[in-house]
Amino acid sequence: MNNENSIAIQNEHVVHRDDVGARLGMWLFLFTELLLFGGLFLVYAVYRHLYYEDFKIAALSLNTTIGTLNTIILLTSSLTVALSIAVLQKGKRQLSIILLMLTDVLAIIFMINKYFEWSAKIHHGIFPGSEHLLGLPEGQILFYGLYYIMTGLHALHIIIGIVFISIVLVFVSRGSVNENNYVKLENAGLYWHLVDLIWIFLFPFFYLIQ
Amino acid sequence: MNHKSIESNKHQETSISKYLLVWVSLLVFTSITVTIAGLNLGSYALLIAVFIAIIKSSLVINIFMHIKYEEFIFKVFLAIGGFTLMIIFLLTFFDYTYR
Amino acid sequence: MIDNAQSIKENSFYEESTTKKSHGIASWLFSTDHKRIGIMYLIALSTFFFCALIIGLFMRFETIAPGETIMKAQTYNTLFTLHGVTMVFLFIVPGIPVVFGNFFLPILLGAQDVSFPRLNLLSFWIYILGGIIILVSLFLPGGPIDTGWTFYIPYSIRTGTNVSLPLFGAFILGFSSILTGINFVTTVHRLRAPGMSYFKMPLFVWSVYATGWIQILATPVVGITILLVLLERYFGIGIFDPTLGGDPILFQHMFWIYSHPAVYIMVLPAMGVVSEIIPTFTRRTIFGYKAIAISSLAIAFVGYLVWAHHMFTSGLSETAALVFSFLTFIVALPSAIKVFNWLASMYKGSIDLKPPFLWVLNFILLFTIGGLTGLVLGALTTDIHLHDTYFVVAHFHYVMFGGTGTIFIASLFYWFPKMFGRMYNIKWASRSAVLFFIAFNTLYFPMFILGYQGMPRRYYDYLPQFTTLQVISTVGSWLMFIAIVSIIINLVGSLRKGKVASANPWGGVTLEWHIPSPPPLLNFKEIPKVSHEPYDFSQLKTMKYVPIGEVYE
Numbered sequence: 001m002n003n004e005n006s007i008a009i010q011n012e013h014v015v016h017r018d019d020v021g022a023r024l025g026m027w028l029f030l031f032t033e034l035l036l037f038g039g040l041f042l043v044y045a046v047y048r049h050l051y052y053e054d055f056k057i058a059a060l061s062l063n064t065t066i067g068t069l070n071t072i073i074l075l076t077s078s079l080t081v082a083l084s085i086a087v088l089q090k091g092k093r094q095l096s097i098i099l100l101m102l103t104d105v106l107a108i109i110f111m112i113n114k115y116f117e118w119s120a121k122i123h124h125g126i127f128p129g130s131e132h133l134l135g136l137p138e139g140q141i142l143f144y145g146l147y148y149i150m151t152g153l154h155a156l157h158i159i160i161g162i163v164f165i166s167i168v169l170v171f172v173s174r175g176s177v178n179e180n181n182y183v184k185l186e187n188a189g190l191y192w193h194l195v196d197l198i199w200i201f202l203f204p205f206f207y208l209i210q
Numbered sequence: 211m212n213h214k215s216i217e218s219n220k221h222q223e224t225s226i227s228k229y230l231l232v233w234v235s236l237l238v239f240t241s242i243t244v245t246i247a248g249l250n251l252g253s254y255a256l257l258i259a260v261f262i263a264i265i266k267s268s269l270v271i272n273i274f275m276h277i278k279y280e281e282f283i284f285k286v287f288l289a290i291g292g293f294t295l296m297i298i299f300l301l302t303f304f305d306y307t308y309r
Numbered sequence: 310m311i312d313n314a315q316s317i318k319e320n321s322f323y324e325e326s327t328t329k330k331s332h333g334i335a336s337w338l339f340s341t342d343h344k345r346i347g348i349m350y351l352i353a354l355s356t357f358f359f360c361a362l363i364i365g366l367f368m369r370f371e372t373i374a375p376g377e378t379i380m381k382a383q384t385y386n387t388l389f390t391l392h393g394v395t396m397v398f399l400f401i402v403p404g405i406p407v408v409f410g411n412f413f414l415p416i417l418l419g420a421q422d423v424s425f426p427r428l429n430l431l432s433f434w435i436y437i438l439g440g441i442i443i444l445v446s447l448f449l450p451g452g453p454i455d456t457g458w459t460f461y462i463p464y465s466i467r468t469g470t471n472v473s474l475p476l477f478g479a480f481i482l483g484f485s486s487i488l489t490g491i492n493f494v495t496t497v498h499r500l501r502a503p504g505m506s507y508f509k510m511p512l513f514v515w516s517v518y519a520t521g522w523i524q525i526l527a528t529p530v531v532g533i534t535i536l537l538v539l540l541e542r543y544f545g546i547g548i549f550d551p552t553l554g555g556d557p558i559l560f561q562h563m564f565w566i567y568s569h570p571a572v573y574i575m576v577l578p579a580m581g582v583v584s585e586i587i588p589t590f591t592r593r594t595i596f597g598y599k600a601i602a603i604s605s606l607a608i609a610f611v612g613y614l615v616w617a618h619h620m621f622t623s624g625l626s627e628t629a630a631l632v633f634s635f636l637t638f639i640v641a642l643p644s645a646i647k648v649f650n651w652l653a654s655m656y657k658g659s660i661d662l663k664p665p666f667l668w669v670l671n672f673i674l675l676f677t678i679g680g681l682t683g684l685v686l687g688a689l690t691t692d693i694h695l696h697d698t699y700f701v702v703a704h705f706h707y708v709m710f711g712g713t714g715t716i717f718i719a720s721l722f723y724w725f726p727k728m729f730g731r732m733y734n735i736k737w738a739s740r741s742a743v744l745f746f747i748a749f750n751t752l753y754f755p756m757f758i759l760g761y762q763g764m765p766r767r768y769y770d771y772l773p774q775f776t777t778l779q780v781i782s783t784v785g786s787w788l789m790f791i792a793i794v795s796i797i798i799n800l801v802g803s804l805r806k807g808k809v810a811s812a813n814p815w816g817g818v819t820l821e822w823h824i825p826s827p828p829p830l831l832n833f834k835e836i837p838k839v840s841h842e843p844y845d846f847s848q849l850k851t852m853k854y855v856p857i858g859e860v861y862e
Contacts, residue, residue: 021499031291039533079233129545138554204259208247308628
């Protein structure tokens with residue numbers, strides 16, 4: 001059954017193919033991520049309101065260059081995954097796989113940058129529970145706490161995204177995701193774009209508020 | 211199955227050049243927002259940064275994530291999600307602004 | 310098993326499964342059939358409910374007299390926490406959607422299953438996992454959690470009892486809820502039978518749909534709140550800790566941003582079932598179909614706007630308190646619209662006082678009392694005196710137990726013949742409805758009085774002047790236990806020994822009554838073409854299955 005909307009009984013499961021439904025479900029899932037990070041942004045907004053100056057001071061210690069670099073990396077990875085769908089729709093399987101691999105590579109570079117950022121901070125004694133941190137004014141403690149939590153949770157989602165993309169990559173190479181059946185790739189792409197979207201907002205809030 | 215809607219056989223394709231154009235725009239907006247942050251705009255700085263972030267995300271959501279080309283119901287869903295988040299922010303700040 | 314059983318279950322989903330074998334535990338645990346999943350949820354939920362009920366009984370044993378009666382204060386704190394956590398997260402929030410929504414949503418839409426059957430099974434496994442995690446936490450060193458089910462900061466980050474594991478369990482349960490919501494919302498949009506426009510869907514579908522949206526949009530907020538508390542306990546990242554500059558009230562905001570809409574997750578499906586039962590037992594269409602459908606969406610929406618009415622005495626700004634109080638009064642409106650429409654639906658109807666209808670009457674009376682007392686709590690001046698007293702305890706038991714709990718039971722009595730192919734003892738079901746009503750009011754009404762006389766909630770000890778009402782309440786708990794047990798014995802006993810049920814014993818006309826009892830694996834031989842309004846009883850003249858012995862002109 002190769003059209004977008006069909007019902008079949010396969011291996012005794014009721015299997016119906018509904019691409020629009022699959023995308024709809026994926027969007028609904030993305031909303032849960034929106035609200036999850038939304039909650040964190042709410043905490044950020046409240047504490048920024050309460051500790052305006054301290055947030056600005058603490059933000060100075062974050063490296064805008066690495067932040068900007070990571071932003072560019074993630075935006076490019078969104079491009080590569082979008083392109084991977086476009087070329088697969090045209091039947092270009094190999095190119096699609098290359099683009100997906102590129103997406104993963106860019107994601108890993110992002111993670112490496114993050115690793116350097118975090119280790120620099122930790123090296124300077126700024127990490128949750130550290131003596132140095134606890135000696136700082138309250139607003140700054142909260143800023144760094146939020147920094148670690150929000151970029152940390154975001155990094156976790158990057159890892160999940162890498163796994164997701166890799167799995168779909170395998171499907172594409174096997175042919176089960178192809179030019180007539182690519183909703184799994186679309187959904188992986190949607191997830192990846194969400195990860196990018198979150199960063200689009202994280203970036204200014206942590207790196208650009210001096 | 212929703213028999214009322216007519217399914218197109220192939221989900222609308224987006225041209226590669228459109229994707230590249232969006233990517234370039236995103237990079238441009240990123241450089242704008244970084245530059246503006248360097249200027250001393252005080253409390254307006256965050257507002258402008260958020261505004262630019264919204265423009266960037268609209269590009270990602272509409273083109274990369276394809277919502278512009280999906281059925282109307284997707285856009286309704288997105289509006290519901292976004293609206294809910296906005297209300298949560300708004301009502302919480304009723305507390306913090308007036309303490 | 311006797312021959313009878315064999316013949317009624319022939320070609321039903323009990324005989325055919327989505328797994329390779331159709332019998333045996335594996336055929337259930339790995340089945341993606343929404344009907345089997347619904348029944349597995351029923352077994353799990355009932356077990357958790359019964360455990361929490363027993364805990365409640367023990368709580369009332371303790372509070373029958375001031376001072377220590379049968380346990381120490383620490384134990385009492387643990388018990389009311391576990392009672393709340395189990396009832397809220399393991400029974401009522403999943404509640405009607407996972408049992409009756411799963412079983413009947415596809416059937417009511419004319420579909421063969423939900424949009425994502427495998428995700429549905431995953432939801433169930435995640436639910437069980439969450440329950441097990443909470444269970445395990447009871448036995449670890451440090452003792453079971455004692456923070457109250459609301460785990461407020463700062464106590465929840467300071468206490469040495471096992472808070473992290475049950476909170477993690479609740480986090481896991483959130484995923485189950487979210488996936489169910491996604492499944493149901495997508496199913497309603499994508500799998501309606503030909504001819505079934507949105508305004509031809511049964512009202513239970515509307516309610517489960519609105520509930521799905523709340524599950525999707527509200528649950529993540531408590532998810533992140535739980536995560537933040539866990540991070541605080543383990544890494545000292547002081548997001549809410551006042552000694553590090555955090556704001557405990559922010560915790561309360563985030564907690565209630567979920568937990569208030571959560572109560573609409575609890576009650577909306579129940580209201581949906583009421584809208585199913587009333588037409589069937591009055592043999593006329595529901596009054597104000599569109600108003601009831603839209604009010605489900607309205608309740609879901611306005612439910613997001615009122616959360617801080619749980620926080621009026623917390624240190625909230627006065628402006629915020631006024632705004633939230635005003636919004637709270639507004640949310641009463643769509644609920645009231647429903648009640649008026651239900652009552653109007655009974656007018657000039659041909660009322661049949663079968664057990665499902667009696668239980669609906671229980672609901673209307675008890676939920677109305679609960680709802681009205683909610684207004685008392687929503688008004689700022691009265692809330693100052695009543696917050697954190699027994700008045701609140703009475704209020705939420707009236708709406709949650711007298712509301713959703715009653716309808717959970719009503720749903721069982723309504724759909725039991727369809728799900729299990731058997732009929733239960735009608736006389737005993739009717740008697741249990743009456744006993745329940747008496748027990749419920751004996752157990753909970755005194756709490757309203759205790760509350761406005763000033764007795765605080767979650768207190769282990771109390772002043773001697775409160776003793777009489779506490780005794781009455783405890784006696785009520787014993788009557789309640791008898792009522793619940795009588796229901797369990799009736800239903801469980803009827804699974805094997807009940808009379809074989811016909812496909813349409815009540816004369817309903819929604820799609821579940823057009824198929825055999827119990828339904829076959831794929832629900833429908835062919836996907837139906839819908840042309841009737843959902844509660845058009847003229848269908849009885851031409852339907853395949855009607856109550857035995859009835860004649861229609």
